[in-house]
Amino acid sequence: MTILEVQDLKTYYSTLKGDVKAVDGVRLQMEKGESLGLVGESGCGKTTLALAIMRLLPWNGRIVGGKILLNDVDIVGLDEAIFDKDYRWKRMAYVFQGAMNALNPVFKVGDQIAEAITIHEDVAKREALDRARELFSLVGIDPGRITSYPHELSGGMKQRAMIAMALACNPDFIIADEPTTALDVIVQAQTLEVINELQKKLGITMMLITHDLSVVAQTCTTCAIMYAGNLVEYADIDTTFSDPVHPYTQALISAFPSIKEDRRELISISGVPPNLLNPPTGCRFNPRCPHRMDICTKEKPEYLEIGDRHFAACHLLTNGG
Amino acid sequence: MKGEAELKVVNLRKWFPVRRGIVSTLLSRKTEYVKAVDGVSFEVRKGEVFGLAGESGCGKTTTGKTVLRLLEPTGGEIYFEGRDITALNKAEMKQMRRKMQIIYQDPYQSLNPRMTVFDIISEPINVHRLSDSPAETEEIVHKSLEDVELIPAEDFVFRFPHELSGGQRQRVAVARTIILQPSFIVADEPISMLDVSIRAGILKVMLQTKEAQDITYIFITHDLAYARHICHRGAIMYLGKIVELASMDNLVNNPLHPYTIALMMAVPVPDPTLGKARAVISGEVPTPINPPSGCRFHPRCSKATDICSRQEPELVEVSGGHFVACHHAH
Ligand SMILES: Nc1ncnc2c1ncn2[C@@H]1O[C@H](COP(=O)(O)OP(=O)(O)OP(=O)(O)O)[C@@H](O)[C@H]1O
Ligand SMILES: Nc1ncnc2c1ncn2[C@@H]1O[C@H](COP(=O)(O)OP(=O)(O)OP(=O)(O)O)[C@@H](O)[C@H]1O
Ligand SMILES: [Mg+2]
Ligand SMILES: [Mg+2]
Numbered sequence: 215m216t217i218l219e220v221q222d223l224k225t226y227y228s229t230l231k232g233d234v235k236a237v238d239g240v241r242l243q244m245e246k247g248e249s250l251g252l253v254g255e256s257g258c259g260k261t262t263l264a265l266a267i268m269r270l271l272p273w274n275g276r277i278v279g280g281k282i283l284l285n286d287v288d289i290v291g292l293d294e295a296i297f298d299k300d301y302r303w304k305r306m307a308y309v310f311q312g313a314m315n316a317l318n319p320v321f322k323v324g325d326q327i328a329e330a331i332t333i334h335e336d337v338a339k340r341e342a343l344d345r346a347r348e349l350f351s352l353v354g355i356d357p358g359r360i361t362s363y364p365h366e367l368s369g370g371m372k373q374r375a376m377i378a379m380a381l382a383c384n385p386d387f388i389i390a391d392e393p394t395t396a397l398d399v400i401v402q403a404q405t406l407e408v409i410n411e412l413q414k415k416l417g418i419t420m421m422l423i424t425h426d427l428s429v430v431a432q433t434c435t436t437c438a439i440m441y442a443g444n445l446v447e448y449a450d451i452d453t454t455f456s457d458p459v460h461p462y463t464q465a466l467i468s469a470f471p472s473i474k475e476d477r478r479e480l481i482s483i484s485g486v487p488p489n490l491l492n493p494p495t496g497c498r499f500n501p502r503c504p505h506r507m508d509i510c511t512k513e514k515p516e517y518l519e520i521g522d523r524h525f526a527a528c529h530l531l532t533n534g535g
Numbered sequence: 536m537k538g539e540a541e542l543k544v545v546n547l548r549k550w551f552p553v554r555r556g557i558v559s560t561l562l563s564r565k566t567e568y569v570k571a572v573d574g575v576s577f578e579v580r581k582g583e584v585f586g587l588a589g590e591s592g593c594g595k596t597t598t599g600k601t602v603l604r605l606l607e608p609t610g611g612e613i614y615f616e617g618r619d620i621t622a623l624n625k626a627e628m629k630q631m632r633r634k635m636q637i638i639y640q641d642p643y644q645s646l647n648p649r650m651t652v653f654d655i656i657s658e659p660i661n662v663h664r665l666s667d668s669p670a671e672t673e674e675i676v677h678k679s680l681e682d683v684e685l686i687p688a689e690d691f692v693f694r695f696p697h698e699l700s701g702g703q704r705q706r707v708a709v710a711r712t713i714i715l716q717p718s719f720i721v722a723d724e725p726i727s728m729l730d731v732s733i734r735a736g737i738l739k740v741m742l743q744t745k746e747a748q749d750i751t752y753i754f755i756t757h758d759l760a761y762a763r764h765i766c767h768r769g770a771i772m773y774l775g776k777i778v779e780l781a782s783m784d785n786l787v788n789n790p791l792h793p794y795t796i797a798l799m800m801a802v803p804v805p806d807p808t809l810g811k812a813r814a815v816i817s818g819e820v821p822t823p824i825n826p827p828s829g830c831r832f833h834p835r836c837s838k839a840t841d842i843c844s845r846q847e848p849e850l851v852e853v854s855g856g857h858f859v860a861c862h863h864a865h
Binding site for chain 1: 730733734736738760787798800801803806811814817820
């Protein structure tokens with residue numbers, strides 16, 4: 215069953231220098247229970263895609279085209295009052311990038327979670343606090359800690375508390391934006407174990423945003439690679455690593471070190487990601503691509519299904535190479 | 536010559552006094568210290584890349600800065616090319632500093648935003664009077680930009696840091712460092728703020744000059760996968776102590792300290808067919824203000840016995856070049 219379908223989504227930011235085309239024609243479909251890793255380098259538009267889906271864009275950001283279907287309802291045009299009452303946090307939730315620093319320092323964490331519940335559901339504070347306790351044990355924090363203030367929690371505990379908060383209204387779709395980036399490796403492993411458990415227990419559909427391919431390899435069932443506002447490849451997790459077809463996916467995988475390999479020279483990708491005020495014409499990866507052909511600088515490659523639920527946008531696939 | 540110690544550190548300590556509130560000052564309580572580095576000994580061999588790894592706050596940066604005397608040690612000895620540099624006065628240390636450099640994590644903060652690339656790179660040339668004429672300075676600057684692959688150099692010399700990408704800034708920082716032809720560099724997480732796709736490029740220019748000029752590196756990182764591919768040997772730190780020191784191969788494939796074992800198991804691998812990363816220990820690193828007694832890792836260790844909370848384990852060599860500080864690892 216398809217939970218989320220994004221069709222040709224474009225989301226731009228207006229700035230004095232013009233529009234930043236942060237998300238520029240993204241197509242994506244997520245099935246119930248899927249755990250999608252959205253991977254890409256800094257500034258490629260991952261957070262913007264998430265904010266567009268949650269309709270939490272900042273004032274200068276706007277959706278300029280496309281559809282976002284949640285269980286077949288287009289939420290782009292939905293009245294804000296309805297979206298806020300029935301969708302945001304209730305059916306879909308978002309763990310903000312850097313969220314662990316977003317807890318309000320003057321309130322107890324349990325009260326903050328309880329408040330999130332009472333705003334959206336008609337329950338008494340007491341019942342909400344009981345739910346907060348349950349959520350804490352679900353994410354592996356001692357339920358007694360709901361009376362702690364944020365500064366009394368470690369970084370890893372704060373991040374789990376934010377995940378608990380996102381779960382407060384029983385959403386069936388969660389976007390977690392770089393949930394482990396600021397954490398040390400052992401705490402990261404603890405947090406990813408919690409996320410994996412939750413998925414198994416609650417059957418939640420999840421989008422995990424990260425720049426770390428190894429986190430995706432070990433947590434997700436599918437992977438979407440984003441580059442300069444576009445998705446360049448989407449596949450199940452095994453295919454992503456065993457048979458990537460897009461030169462950017464391939465380059466990213468060889469640039470990524472593995473502790474399990476023997477010592478080797480790491481391979482870099484020449485050049486840098488483009489400025490999204492003025493992205494290159496044709497394929498946005500063409501200035502850095504080792505396989506660049508004439509057509510790549512002129513025509514934008516179509517995002518095609520090249521195998522079962524395997525999508526990619528590259529001229530090599532249609533024009534040989 | 537390979538194998539010879541370029542740097543030798545013996546029982547190095549760096550304690551920071553904890554700032555106290557007025558009340559405790561009035562009650563004249565004993566000063567407390569953050570024991571950021573608390574008795575660390577190691578050698579870095581000429582021409583090698585020596586890794587310092589461990590979780591946030593374990594004392595990597597403090598160790599790196601203290602061995603260069605950018606921070607004054609609280610105790611211990613630091614031998615550089617055979618000389619104890621803790622005994623040097625300011626003027627002597629300035630001379631020495633030419634040979635001992637640091638590259639910082641954050642290329643946004645380490646470059647003066649009001650200086651052009653030319654000024655940034657020529658500053659150390661002027662400070663150390665390495666050039667006899669403006670023409671020579673210009674030549675040295677251009678050469679160093681080419682060394683870090685900012686090509687053509689004339690495109691970059693008049694730019695300000697904000698006109699450079701993060702990777703280009705870090706290249707400028709590398710260029711400024713190697714222009715003095717140091718023999719020893721502490722690189723403190725030089726790539727952790729940069730995108731994956733350009734990290735390898737920065738490492739390449741760092742290591743190329745290493746080969747050309749025979750530079751010795753301490754490479755500080757919390758990312759063990761990078762350490763694996765860059766370092767020859769390394770040390771794992773926990774709460775201001777070295778818990779294990781060995782060749783990178785041994786640290787990865789044959790870790791002996793329970794903490795190192797836990798770290799290695801927690802590192803995720805970019806390969807979905809391999810076993811998942813696991814957290815085999817719970818909890819997080821405690822504060823270094825009042826570290827646990829005995830072995831600092833004992834409260835989180837599944838192997839801990841009585842002795843571990845009573846007696847601090849020494850870092851001992853258990854096989855050729857493989858050192859561990861654990862009562863139960865040998
Ligand atoms: N409010 C804004 N106004 C203008 N431009 C913006 C705004 N927010 C983001 N951008 C730009 O939009 C692009 C996409 O940003 P976004 O935050 O979505 O990237 P990201 O993939 O999440 O990056 P990171 O990995 O660094 O979090 C970037 O070029 C960014 O500079
Ligand atoms: N100037 C200072 N004054 C007081 N405490 C300090 C100071 N510098 C560092 N510390 C403390 O010393 C300990 C070690 O810090 P250090 O920066 O060396 O760790 P690190 O291993 O480099 O961590 P990271 O991976 O986060 O960079 C930490 O607890 C830190 O808070
Ligand atoms: Mg982001
Ligand atoms: Mg540090």
